[in-house]
Amino acid sequence: MARKPLINAPAPHTAGALGTAAVMRQVLYTTLPGLATLVWLFGAGPLLNVLWAALVALAAEALMLRLRGRPLALHLSDGSALVTGVLLGLSLPPGSPWWLILIGSGFAIMVAKQLYGGLGMNPFNPAMVGYVVLLVSFPLAMTRWAEPGQPFSLSHSLSLFLDLPGADGFSGATPLDTFRTWVGNAPLLAEQPILHGHVAGAGWEWVNLAFLAGGLYLLARRVIGWRIPVGVLLGLAAPAVVANLVDPLRFAGPLFHLFSGATMLGAFFIATDPVSASTTPRGRLIYALLIGVLVWVIRSFGGYPDALAFAVLLLNLAVPFIDYYTRPTAYGHRSKRQ
Amino acid sequence: MIRHLWTRARRSESEYDFPGGVHPPAHKARSNAAPIRVGPPPDRLVLPLNMHLGAPARPRVTVGERVLKGQRIADAQGTVSTSVHASTSGTVVAIGPHPVPGTAAGDALCIVIDSDGEDRWGPLEPWPDYRRAAPTELVQRLRQAGIAGLGGAGFPSAAKTRLGEGQRVHTLIINAAECEPYITADDRLMRERAGQIAIGIDILQHLLNPSRTLIGIEDDKPEAIDALRAAMSERDCELRVVPTRYPSGGEKQLIQLLTGLEIASGTLPSQAGVVCQNVATAYAIKRAVIDGEPLISRITTVTGDAVARPGNYEVLLGTPVEQLLQHAGLDRHRLVRLLMGGPMMGFTLSDTSVPVVKISNCLIAADARELPEPPPEQACIRCGDCATVCPASLLPQQLYWHARCDQFERARQNDLIDCIECGACAYVCPSHIPLVHYYRYAKQALRAHDDEQIKADRARLRFEARQARLEREQAEKEQRRRARLEANRDRAAATSAAPDHHGGNQKKQLGRAITAYKAAQRAAATAEAQGAANAVELRQRASDLKQQADRLQGRAPQADTAPSGVVAAAPKATPTATASDQRERRLKALKSAYGRAHKQYKQAHAALQRAQRAQAEHPQSNDHNDVAGMEQRVAQLKARADQERAALDTLMEQAKSDLQQRAGKDLKTLKVEAARAEVALRRHAERLRAGRDSADTDTLRRWDAELKQLEREAHRSREALTQAVRAQGLVED
Numbered sequence A: 001m002a003r004k005p006l007i008n009a010p011a012p013h014t015a016g017a018l019g020t021a022a023v024m025r026q027v028l029y030t031t032l033p034g035l036a037t038l039v040w041l042f043g044a045g046p047l048l049n050v051l052w053a054a055l056v057a058l059a060a061e062a063l064m065l066r067l068r069g070r071p072l073a074l075h076l077s078d079g080s081a082l083v084t085g086v087l088l089g090l091s092l093p094p095g096s097p098w099w100l101i102l103i104g105s106g107f108a109i110m111v112a113k114q115l116y117g118g119l120g121m122n123p124f125n126p127a128m129v130g131y132v133v134l135l136v137s138f139p140l141a142m143t144r145w146a147e148p149g150q151p152f153s154l155s156h157s158l159s160l161f162l163d164l165p166g167a168d169g170f171s172g173a174t175p176l177d178t179f180r181t182w183v184g185n186a187p188l189l190a191e192q193p194i195l196h197g198h199v200a201g202a203g204w205e206w207v208n209l210a211f212l213a214g215g216l217y218l219l220a221r222r223v224i225g226w227r228i229p230v231g232v233l234l235g236l237a238a239p240a241v242v243a244n245l246v247d248p249l250r251f252a253g254p255l256f257h258l259f260s261g262a263t264m265l266g267a268f269f270i271a272t273d274p275v276s277a278s279t280t281p282r283g284r285l286i287y288a289l290l291i292g293v294l295v296w297v298i299r300s301f302g303g304y305p306d307a308l309a310f311a312v313l314l315l316n317l318a319v320p321f322i323d324y325y326t327r328p329t330a331y332g333h334r335s336k337r338q
Numbered sequence B: 001m002i003r004h005l006w007t008r009a010r011r012s013e014s015e016y017d018f019p020g021g022v023h024p025p026a027h028k029a030r031s032n033a034a035p036i037r038v039g040p041p042p043d044r045l046v047l048p049l050n051m052h053l054g055a056p057a058r059p060r061v062t063v064g065e066r067v068l069k070g071q072r073i074a075d076a077q078g079t080v081s082t083s084v085h086a087s088t089s090g091t092v093v094a095i096g097p098h099p100v101p102g103t104a105a106g107d108a109l110c111i112v113i114d115s116d117g118e119d120r121w122g123p124l125e126p127w128p129d130y131r132r133a134a135p136t137e138l139v140q141r142l143r144q145a146g147i148a149g150l151g152g153a154g155f156p157s158a159a160k161t162r163l164g165e166g167q168r169v170h171t172l173i174i175n176a177a178e179c180e181p182y183i184t185a186d187d188r189l190m191r192e193r194a195g196q197i198a199i200g201i202d203i204l205q206h207l208l209n210p211s212r213t214l215i216g217i218e219d220d221k222p223e224a225i226d227a228l229r230a231a232m233s234e235r236d237c238e239l240r241v242v243p244t245r246y247p248s249g250g251e252k253q254l255i256q257l258l259t260g261l262e263i264a265s266g267t268l269p270s271q272a273g274v275v276c277q278n279v280a281t282a283y284a285i286k287r288a289v290i291d292g293e294p295l296i297s298r299i300t301t302v303t304g305d306a307v308a309r310p311g312n313y314e315v316l317l318g319t320p321v322e323q324l325l326q327h328a329g330l331d332r333h334r335l336v337r338l339l340m341g342g343p344m345m346g347f348t349l350s351d352t353s354v355p356v357v358k359i360s361n362c363l364i365a366a367d368a369r370e371l372p373e374p375p376p377e378q379a380c381i382r383c384g385d386c387a388t389v390c391p392a393s394l395l396p397q398q399l400y401w402h403a404r405c406d407q408f409e410r411a412r413q414n415d416l417i418d419c420i421e422c423g424a425c426a427y428v429c430p431s432h433i434p435l436v437h438y439y440r441y442a443k444q445a446l447r448a449h450d451d452e453q454i455k456a457d458r459a460r461l462r463f464e465a466r467q468a469r470l471e472r473e474q475a476e477k478e479q480r481r482r483a484r485l486e487a488n489r490d491r492a493a494a495t496s497a498a499p500d501h502h503g504g505n506q507k508k509q510l511g512r513a514i515t516a517y518k519a520a521q522r523a524a525a526t527a528e529a530q531g532a533a534n535a536v537e538l539r540q541r542a543s544d545l546k547q548q549a550d551r552l553q554g555r556a557p558q559a560d561t562a563p564s565g566v567v568a569a570a571p572k573a574t575p576t577a578t579a580s581d582q583r584e585r586r587l588k589a590l591k592s593a594y595g596r597a598h599k600q601y602k603q604a605h606a607a608l609q610r611a612q613r614a615q616a617e618h619p620q621s622n623d624h625n626d627v628a629g630m631e632q633r634v635a636q637l638k639a640r641a642d643q644e645r646a647a648l649d650t651l652m653e654q655a656k657s658d659l660q661q662r663a664g665k666d667l668k669t670l671k672v673e674a675a676r677a678e679v680a681l682r683r684h685a686e687r688l689r690a691g692r693d694s695a696d697t698d699t700l701r702r703w704d705a706e707l708k709q710l711e712r713e714a715h716r717s718r719e720a721l722t723q724a725v726r727a728q729g730l731v732e733d
């Protein structure tokens, strides 16, 4: 009787982790409420963004893997390219033309990820690299957001996406833009309807709440750790509270900051990208706090209305440094190192 | 206050905690329901000589010998070792290699016994009144009874309880945590035999005299907790229930959890006054001391979906795993993975003929659904989960990178050695990287590298010692030879006045001088290589002899024609080596002597550091006795290097002050002058070249003359410098 040989494997023999692919899947599912809210507010544009960006990301990943002679199935199945594409798609203004997304998503995967050696090797968050490349190259297209709550029809969204001639008609700015425009002017600030939603800026508050809900689910399922989201939100809210107390006309309040722009998306989905974040437990908290503070600083004093992408990339740069100085003291070395 | 609340919140009876940890599914209910059953009566026993950690035991039986149950068949040898006993009566049929279980699977020396089926005990020697025995006697008894840690590591208990001079144990910890999933052997043992465990603890207390005794147990064993509590009620011992979390049963983690103490890296808990013993070991100690029964059986959990009757079995050591599994109702067709130990730290068995040994606390026969093939390893996404759960506060991900890139020294700097291989990191890794596998590989490589270094260091020390002896002998011989040579030369000088043979004499002299020089040269070279104290003298003598030989050689051709009187006078007339020449040679010799001495010191120092590091990392291995010797040697070499340096410095100083006196200038001034002249010369040459086309002939001529003058001056100062340097024996370098 020919018996199959017994499995010979190193310990441990059970795995408690979901697996990278499962983690990525969970992340994808939990972005859905946010995406749905965006669609509700802006029409089909965000959905087109996400689908197209994801498709481009997958294609770019496959192309690069082939060029680098890596096993396609194994690496594509980890789902990381898909997540990069989706996150980039979620960050782009609705009505972005197809070529813009193609450039951003392609650059994110090909240059920011694969040229650095693929998953796990990229020092920068690929989605944010793609975003910043677009923001710097096409500043106009990247800052034109439609009025939330007045969604475009499907045909309008499509013609914008396909960049058909005559398809135009942007109006409105985000709450962050509006605040910047009228900063310091009490009556005018009070007149802007977009600044006065239920919790924060109208419309955008729902987007942020939806991403918060998804993020809390990830946290509860322990797909992400608490340090990064809590750090980012705290780093953003703390200076906002202080500054708002000092000069409420010049500095928006913490709620406004927390529920505007890409705050929740960034705190729960973007800054938590494990590859480009700090790896030590203490380092992660510092990393996240600094992202939060930097977002507040750039929003309050910088030239761009939102700042998440820049803050994340800048902190990516600081990761080796943070990691080095936050190395935990190994067991049995407490007396030696102190 | 806060700490108290925190303790309450964790439902822990200990106010301390350890970092990290994981909560793998327990799977304990399957095997902890039924009482302990008797294991299968084996037909054949295979008893490895290294069932424990440390040096293997040495057989004391021969093939064909009849043995009784409990008879000692192999003796402990070395400080960290323990004995082996026949677990049943029968005949020794083989002593040789046999497959044994272990992480590094393979064959090891085993004693194989064919059972005679009678299971007849040999004479036992119970010590019910152990309190009369001195601690050393008790330790000896544990060693002869073959007691080793039954928790899974197999560390010989005698080595753990033998205290050094003046060593005190303030805390005795009884490890009842049993934190690994699946395993319930200790759980059942505590439920059924708590009384005997308590007596075992009494014995340990008597042996170690600790100020307090703590029992650490996880809160998932309520029945065992009750049983222990009842057994310990009258005793001076605290039972601490801690929350279930892997690896709270790791020795270092349990110590930290119960006492808040951290055992410094590279030291043993006993050095910090803590001794930790497993409950099953305490039970075995009771059997060994009170009943006189050596360690010949243990409780092993047999579980997994591929066995019909999971539970705990009291198994004779040496029973083949195959037989135990059959006994528990193994379905061979369902079995895909067989583990010895728990799922976190256990190892796979591919051969079921291996025996149950002292560390075999569990066998898991899993089917494909229970423990499927590990998923493919993917790229590390730097998620840091591994660092969050590491109980040793390491950065597993960093260690993984270093191990993967074969940067073992970097891994060492990141405290790889402090990894307890608990597997918590690999358990949570979303990329399914077998991290522990990488760590073992890196540790092995480091260990091999260290061993190599130590071996090389030792060989060098031996070689140097031998070399030193030879040098000494040779130098003495050389001295005698030289005396003889001198006598010969005197004789030759005296006889060469005679007209005949003077040419031949001369040649003979020359030949002798050359031989003498060569011998001296050799002696000096070897003396230097060894760093002998008289190397400098030898080197100087060698160069004296060389000069002598040169002189003779220079005269040899004329000798044939020259009048004999000249020849006779010659030795006296030849200018002897000037003082500065001598000094130059001496300086040279001193310099190289210092260089060598310094190098030797450096090497010995590095060797010492390596040896010390090795000792710190593998404290239980006892082949580092030569550290003290090395320390002494390093000190000696350093002293010698310093001495050479001092001699060199004195000589240099002397040379410098001589120069100052004679030339009125010191070397630095001379150097500056020479350099200045050089610069002036170059500048003039530059001017001349530039002005060649523009300036008139007279000017050019004047410049040319000036240039010539400068050239002469530069030459002069250069000469002065070289001369001064040479004359004072200040070798330029």
Ligand code: SF4
Residues within 6 Å of the ligand: B389, B390, B391, B392, B393, B394, B395, B396, B418, B419, B420, B421, B422, B423, B424, B425, B426, B435, B436
């Ligand atoms: S195996 Fe080593 S590195 Fe991994 S968690 Fe355990 S102690 Fe830490």
Ligand code: SF4
Residues within 6 Å of the ligand: B379, B380, B381, B382, B383, B384, B385, B386, B387, B396, B397, B400, B425, B428, B429, B430, B431, B432, B433, B435
């Ligand atoms: S848990 Fe695995 S994937 Fe995550 S950082 Fe550690 S080694 Fe990398």
